[in-house]
Amino acid sequence: MRQLPNNKILIQKLFKIRTKRGQQVPFQLNAAQNYYWQKKTRRNLILKARQKGISKIIDADQLVDCFTKSTNAIVLSHEKDSTRRLFAAVRYYIDSLEVKPEISIDSKQEMKFPKRGSSYFIGTAGQKAAGRGDTLDRAHLSEAAYYNDLEAILAGVAEAAEYGQIDIETTPNGRGHFYDLWQAAKEGRSPYTCIFIPWFIDDEYSIDNMTEDEKTGMSAAFQGMIKVSDEEFLAGMSVEEKRARDKIEKEWGMILTAGQMKWRKYKIWDKGQMFAQEYPEDDVSCFLQSGRPVFTTIICEPARKIPLDNFEAWNADQKIKDVLVKKRLYGGIDCAEGTMAGDAHSFSVVDVQGSQGVVVFEYTSNEPIDIFYQRIKPILDKFNIFLGIEKNGVGVAHVQKAKQLGIRFIEWETTGTNRPVMITDLEEAYRKGELIETYPAAQNQAYDMEYTTDNRPEHRKGKHDDSIFSRAIAWQMRKRPAPGVTFL
Numbered sequence: 281m282r283q284l285p286n287n288k289i290l291i292q293k294l295f296k297i298r299t300k301r302g303q304q305v306p307f308q309l310n311a312a313q314n315y316y317w318q319k320k321t322r323r324n325l326i327l328k329a330r331q332k333g334i335s336k337i338i339d340a341d342q343l344v345d346c347f348t349k350s351t352n353a354i355v356l357s358h359e360k361d362s363t364r365r366l367f368a369a370v371r372y373y374i375d376s377l378e379v380k381p382e383i384s385i386d387s388k389q390e391m392k393f394p395k396r397g398s399s400y401f402i403g404t405a406g407q408k409a410a411g412r413g414d415t416l417d418r419a420h421l422s423e424a425a426y427y428n429d430l431e432a433i434l435a436g437v438a439e440a441a442e443y444g445q446i447d448i449e450t451t452p453n454g455r456g457h458f459y460d461l462w463q464a465a466k467e468g469r470s471p472y473t474c475i476f477i478p479w480f481i482d483d484e485y486s487i488d489n490m491t492e493d494e495k496t497g498m499s500a501a502f503q504g505m506i507k508v509s510d511e512e513f514l515a516g517m518s519v520e521e522k523r524a525r526d527k528i529e530k531e532w533g534m535i536l537t538a539g540q541m542k543w544r545k546y547k548i549w550d551k552g553q554m555f556a557q558e559y560p561e562d563d564v565s566c567f568l569q570s571g572r573p574v575f576t577t578i579i580c581e582p583a584r585k586i587p588l589d590n591f592e593a594w595n596a597d598q599k600i601k602d603v604l605v606k607k608r609l610y611g612g613i614d615c616a617e618g619t620m621a622g623d624a625h626s627f628s629v630v631d632v633q634g635s636q637g638v639v640v641f642e643y644t645s646n647e648p649i650d651i652f653y654q655r656i657k658p659i660l661d662k663f664n665i666f667l668g669i670e671k672n673g674v675g676v677a678h679v680q681k682a683k684q685l686g687i688r689f690i691e692w693e694t695t696g697t698n699r700p701v702m703i704t705d706l707e708e709a710y711r712k713g714e715l716i717e718t719y720p721a722a723q724n725q726a727y728d729m730e731y732t733t734d735n736r737p738e739h740r741k742g743k744h745d746d747s748i749f750s751r752a753i754a755w756q757m758r759k760r761p762a763p764g765v766t767f768l
Contacts, residue, residue: 287341287344287345287348288309288317288341290344290347290348291307291309291337291340291341291344292306292307292308292309294307294344294373294377295307295340295373295376295377296372296373296376297336297369297372297373297376298372300331304376307336307340307373309337310332310333310482310484311481311482312328312329312332312333312334312477312481312482313332313333313334313336313337315475315477315481316334316337316338316475316477317337319473319475320447320473320475321473322444322445322446323445323446323470323471323472323473324445324446324447324448324449324472324473324475325448325449325458325461325462325465325472325473325474325475326447326448326449326450326475326477327449327450327451327452327462327474327475327476327477327560327563327566328449328450328451328476328477328560329451329477329478329479329481329558329559329560330451330479330558330559332477332479332481334449334477335366335369335420335422335449336369338420338447338449339355339366339369339370339373339420340373341418342355342400342418342420343370343373343374343400345398345417345418346391346393346396346398346399346400347381347393347396347398348396349396349398350396350397350398350417351396351398351399351417351418352398352399352414352415352416352417352418353398353399353400353401353416353417353418353419353420354400354401354402354403354416354418354419354420354437355370355400355401355402355403355419355420355422356402356403356404356405356419356420356421356422356427356433356437357402357403357404357405357422357423358404358405358422358423358424358426358427359404359426360404362422362423363389363402363403363404364388366402366422367388367389367402370391370400370402374391381393381395382394382395385399389401389402389403390402405421405424405427405428405430405433406427406428406429406433414440415440415441415444416437416440416441416444417441417443417444417445418441418444418445418447419437419440419441419444419445419446419447420446420447420449421433421434421437421446421447421448421449421450422449422450423449423450423451423453424448424449424450424458425450425451425452425453425454425456425458425459426450426453430456430457430458431457434448434457434461448461448472451557451558451560452557452560452566452567452568453557454567454568455567455727455728455740459567462474462563462567463724466563474563476560476562476563478528478532478559478560478561478562479559479560479561480528480532480534480536480540480561483537483539483540485540485543485544485547485559486537486539486540486542486543487506487539487540487542487543487546488537488539489539490543498546501549502546502549505542505545505546506542510537510538510539511538513538513541513542514538514541517541519713521541521544521545523579524544524561525541527561527562528561531562544559547559553568553576554568556568564580564720564723564724564727565577565578565727567727572730572731573727573729573730573731574703574707574726574729574730574731574737575707575710575711575726575727575729576711577710577711578710578711578717578723578726578727579710579713579716579717580716580717580718580719580720580723581638581716581717581718582718582719582720583718584638584640584716584718585639585640585641585718585719586604586631586640586641587641588629588640588641588659588662588663589641589643589655589658589659591662604631604663605662605663605664606664607631607664608664608666609629609630609631609640609663609664609665609666610629610630610631610632610637610665610666610667610754610755610757610758611627611628611629611630611660611665611666611667611668611754611757612627612628612667612668612669612670612692612749612750612751612752612753612754612755612756612757613625613626613627613628613667613668613669613670613678613689613750613753614626614670614745614746614747614749614750614753615669615670615671615672615673615674615675615677615678616646616674616746617649617674618646618647618648618649618651618652619646620646622646623744623746624644624645624646624744624746625644625645625646625647625649625652625678625746626642626643626644626746626747626749626750627642627643627644627652627656627750628641628642628747628750628751628753628754629641629642629659629663629665629754630715630751630754630755630757630758632758635714636713636714636715636716637709637714637715637716637755637758638715638716638718639715639716639717639718639719639722639751639754640718641659642719642722642747642750643655643656643659644746644747649677649678649681650681653678653681653682653685653687657685657687660687660688666690666757666760667687667688667689667690667757668689668690668691668692668753668754668756668757668760669682669689669690669691669692670692670693670694670749670753671691671692671693672693672694679691690757690760692753692756694749694753698756699737700736700737702749702752702753702755702756703729703737703748703752705752705755705756706748706751706752706755709755710726715751715755719747721747722747722748722751725739725743725744725745725746725747725748726748728740728743728744728745729745729748
């Protein structure tokens, strides 16, 4: 029996698309679409920059399934205009075919293909038709982070498509249910595959690709920027621009051109803080808070961690090790009850290197208090750590256990007066690059904090701030005089 070409071949052979500038061309997968195709599984979470064509490739793939085998496919969008655009794109694929398929039902939302017994429904999330309860072979949830109740909609779709393929794609939008899904998948607690597609995955977004008409009418500052030679522009980049370019090269192996960096500068002028959301460069900073975020800029460099709990195995020069053992470090412990259902104990250590601090080590756990201190005492014995232990509430038990073990520390009391100062100082240190984070999970905890209506910095419901407060205490230890006795 003759084997049919795979869907990717058929998409590029059969379909045509309309470019952003209105030209009809054969559907050739771009870099972002190819990246999705290489990574996709039966359960996909796609976090993407704007207008990379991910909806187009998913919907084309579903349409080919409808042509070649019995398939029930559904596409849901977040609002009616987007639904109409998605349906129009699928109709465009069909209209561009040289040989049209037989269609028995052709409404504004649904098509049926009787030859294969297939159906293709495109609707708005939350509408009655979207929850028909059919068995689904393919499901595409478009711009899912913008759904009013993604959790409920996905529960129904996931049950209907238990043995089918689900693609959930979106540009970032705050820290709602999609963010929680993404974090669970990143941490290996989900059947979904994370596929992150940044704006720079190809060279489309570059000043070099803008037409003269598109450049005309821009500000004098824009005109001045594009006239600067590439060499001069790259040499004159800001610290933030150089750091972003270096990070992309390190993590993606891509060296952004001067044209791409100029485009980035122009878009940041245009979008401001929303640039990180609409044109993400990483899957942390793009999840902006929908309220008033406490932390907005955190540099995270995981390679700068130091395994204080396994120091002998650390691959570093012995002279560096000898210096670190003798050096004054700063530590903070945020206390918890030691139960699996509660908050975690968090022990943070900061090394101040010149004018910059680095979170070199963290230990967090939900262990009983005595076991937690058994874990960290060898570190405290080996290194010169000026430590603060929060004594509020359950902290009393922590303080007593540390005293029993002969640990040198200061009893730290977080009050209504110093709590805002602790968080403000930490936010400023992160934002100015005076403190470098090294743990992405702690970075996420910080981004989960927002100001309440009475201006209190609090973590989102269901989230935690243990790591943040242990760092805040460690950062405050820099201001305290060294203790002359075991306990103060």
